[in-house]
Amino acid sequence: MSEPAWQRVRDLLERETPGGVVAVRGWVKTARHAKACSFVEVTDGSGVAGIQTVMDPSLPDYEDQVRRLRAGCALEVRGELAESPGRGQRFEIHAREVRVVGEVGDDYPLQKKRHSFEFLRTIGHLRMRTNTLGAVMRVRDAAARAVRGFLHEQGFVELHAPVITASDCEGAGELFRVETEGDEDFFGRPAYLTVSGQLQAEIGALALTRVYTFGPTFRAENSNTSRHLAEFWMVEPEAAFLELEGNVDLACRMLRSVCRRILEECEDDLRFFDARIEPGLLDTLQGVVEGPFERLTYDEAIAILERSNRSFEFPVTWGTDLQSEHERFLTEEHLKRPVVVSDWPASIKPFYMYWNDDERTVRAMDVLVPRVGELVGGSQREHRAERLARRMAHCGLRAEDYWWYLELRRHGSAPHSGFGLGFERLIQFVTGMANIRDVVPFPRVPGSAEF
Numbered sequence: 001m002s003e004p005a006w007q008r009v010r011d012l013l014e015r016e017t018p019g020g021v022v023a024v025r026g027w028v029k030t031a032r033h034a035k036a037c038s039f040v041e042v043t044d045g046s047g048v049a050g051i052q053t054v055m056d057p058s059l060p061d062y063e064d065q066v067r068r069l070r071a072g073c074a075l076e077v078r079g080e081l082a083e084s085p086g087r088g089q090r091f092e093i094h095a096r097e098v099r100v101v102g103e104v105g106d107d108y109p110l111q112k113k114r115h116s117f118e119f120l121r122t123i124g125h126l127r128m129r130t131n132t133l134g135a136v137m138r139v140r141d142a143a144a145r146a147v148r149g150f151l152h153e154q155g156f157v158e159l160h161a162p163v164i165t166a167s168d169c170e171g172a173g174e175l176f177r178v179e180t181e182g183d184e185d186f187f188g189r190p191a192y193l194t195v196s197g198q199l200q201a202e203i204g205a206l207a208l209t210r211v212y213t214f215g216p217t218f219r220a221e222n223s224n225t226s227r228h229l230a231e232f233w234m235v236e237p238e239a240a241f242l243e244l245e246g247n248v249d250l251a252c253r254m255l256r257s258v259c260r261r262i263l264e265e266c267e268d269d270l271r272f273f274d275a276r277i278e279p280g281l282l283d284t285l286q287g288v289v290e291g292p293f294e295r296l297t298y299d300e301a302i303a304i305l306e307r308s309n310r311s312f313e314f315p316v317t318w319g320t321d322l323q324s325e326h327e328r329f330l331t332e333e334h335l336k337r338p339v340v341v342s343d344w345p346a347s348i349k350p351f352y353m354y355w356n357d358d359e360r361t362v363r364a365m366d367v368l369v370p371r372v373g374e375l376v377g378g379s380q381r382e383h384r385a386e387r388l389a390r391r392m393a394h395c396g397l398r399a400e401d402y403w404w405y406l407e408l409r410r411h412g413s414a415p416h417s418g419f420g421l422g423f424e425r426l427i428q429f430v431t432g433m434a435n436i437r438d439v440v441p442f443p444r445v446p447g448s449a450e451f
């Protein structure tokens with residue numbers, strides 16, 4: 001069998017030169033056995049579209065092999081590229097050689113009909129073979145490269161933050177404890193899976209000026225929602241000599257750049273999502289690329305919600321966190337676009353945020369987007385030693401547990417800021433997928449860690 005097929009097929013398709021001999025390897029998407037021949041659509045997962053192959057009885061083993069082909073079989077096909085008389089594709093391959101590499105059992109669960117996403121989650125070992133999950137995985141890959149590309153261009157250095165830590169960055173107590181079987185004290189102290197790479201990123205930023213972490217983070221929050229995972233990936237840029245306004249600007253430019261790159265690179269996949277999953281998706285993304293983000297302070301957001309005359313399930317009062325229904329009202333109904341909400345009550349935000357002079361609010365900012373709600377959470381950090389110590393005491397944290405974090409404020413401290421972008425929520429936003437469990441290869445949620 002000759003070498004990698006799909007690129008060559010694509011090249012041929014692009015140059016529209018029928019007659020060339022091509023070879024493809026992949027899996028049968030659909031097989032239709034007509035009287036005179038078989039039509040077998042093959043895909044290798046590199047794009048939404050498969051390629052139609054036509055197999056006729058002159059092929060060796062036609063009856064034994066070809067007629068038995070069905071969805072899921074792995075195979076190699078070699079043949080000539082020809083203009084297709086059929087509808088739905090311009091080209092097809094007239095097979096000259098077919099080799100079945102792997103057959104499928106009778107109980108192969110992926111049939112031509114549409115399966116529910118709930119069902120597909122129970123077959124995590126096969127679901128990436130579907131159009132939707134395949135497209136999600138390709139967009140996810142492109143998004144990761146788009147994020148890294150943008151940050152690289154802005155001079156950010158990737159810092160590999162540890163997965164095992166001893167600190168609870170967000171202070172919410174949603175920690176997974178790490179211990180070995182039979183030895184709870186492996187690290188000489190309690191250790192946990194990280195909830196955020198931010199504190200380490202701050203160390204990096206106060207040496208390298210601009211760093212980012214991009215890795216898995218873990219939260220033991222018992223939320224069974226369409227926006228929460230127990231294990232999710234987060235991108236966390238952190239920059240020295242940057243205050244809140246610069247941080248907001250960085251987050252908005254990053255989102256715009258990432259959307260632009262994905263629109264460019266994943267045109268076919270996004271068209272598929274626009275047609276099948278979320279009508280209007282392409283316009284929304286184009287709007288993010290072109291339009292400005294709204295800006296509100298937390299006070300303004302609360303005032304809008306109070307004036308809305310909506311009966312929200314969770315009442316709106318100053319000092320409470322925004323719930324999903326509030327985020328959606330602001331972004332989907334009131335503003336109809338992404339919005340940055342800044343200057344939040346200190347009482348509902350973590351210890352590390354810069355205290356405004358009123359000592360009631362902190363320099364925090366969240367980016368909210370339609371459908372997904374909170375996509376980014378960040379802040380300017382408290383870099384003043386005395387204020388930080390007081391704020392930590394306020395939050396009930398022990399100074400000795402964070403001695404190094406406090407010490408950074410005594411040795412060359414500088415204003416600095418950063419944010420965390422929830423990577424799966426970004427993928428939800430750019431694909432239109434409703435449930436976060438369907439935009440991560442292997443979701444981890446309360447009660448489930450299969451595959």
Ligand code: 4AD
Binds near residue numbers: 219227
């Ligand atoms: O707002 P969060 O908790 O912020 C932090 O962790 C900061 N340390 C980030 C920083 O400033 N460097 O989380 C940031 C983002 C949220 O906006 C959300 O998009 C996502 O992470 N996120 C989750 N995504 C999936 N499942 C969960 N359980 C998530 N919790 C937060």
